[in-house]
Amino acid sequence: MGDVTRLTPKAQHRSSDIAVSRRVLSTASDEELERIIEKMPKERVQHLAAAAGNAYHREAVKVREPLTEREQRERDSTARELTRPVKQAAAGFASLGIVGHIEQATEELNELVADGSLTLRLVKQIERALEKFTSALEMAEALAGGE
Numbered sequence: 001m002g003d004v005t006r007l008t009p010k011a012q013h014r015s016s017d018i019a020v021s022r023r024v025l026s027t028a029s030d031e032e033l034e035r036i037i038e039k040m041p042k043e044r045v046q047h048l049a050a051a052a053g054n055a056y057h058r059e060a061v062k063v064r065e066p067l068t069e070r071e072q073r074e075r076d077s078t079a080r081e082l083t084r085p086v087k088q089a090a091a092g093f094a095s096l097g098i099v100g101h102i103e104q105a106t107e108e109l110n111e112l113v114a115d116g117s118l119t120l121r122l123v124k125q126i127e128r129a130l131e132k133f134t135s136a137l138e139m140a141e142a143l144a145g146g147e
Helices: 010-027 030-038 042-051 055-061 069-114 120-143
Strands: none
Touching: none
16 A cells, blocks of 8 residues: 555554455445446456356356367257257247238238329339348248248
């Protein structure tokens, strides 16, 4: 602490510093704590957050050994296998949403045709979007084992 005169004996400086830190952290206002933390180095803030129990920061602080390519492939494969049933269940809901959107788009298109408000430019715009969708649908069908 530089040339500051301390009242505690040198042997007790560390325990005194810790006691003062605890008192400040437990009694300071939220604004005071924010100002203290803002002036700390980023790495120190991460360690503080990890010590306080923040899982994200705890992971950020961990030193990780690099994985071999084989270990990484195994980890990725296991993750895909574990998440596949959940993704398949969610896909059912997503496909219902897609069907609903297509049905709604069909109704809106029929209304536009009925009131004669479509122009060739608007039809071409819809057609381009339909081509993209059809291409994606054909790829999905092929991946799902269709023709």
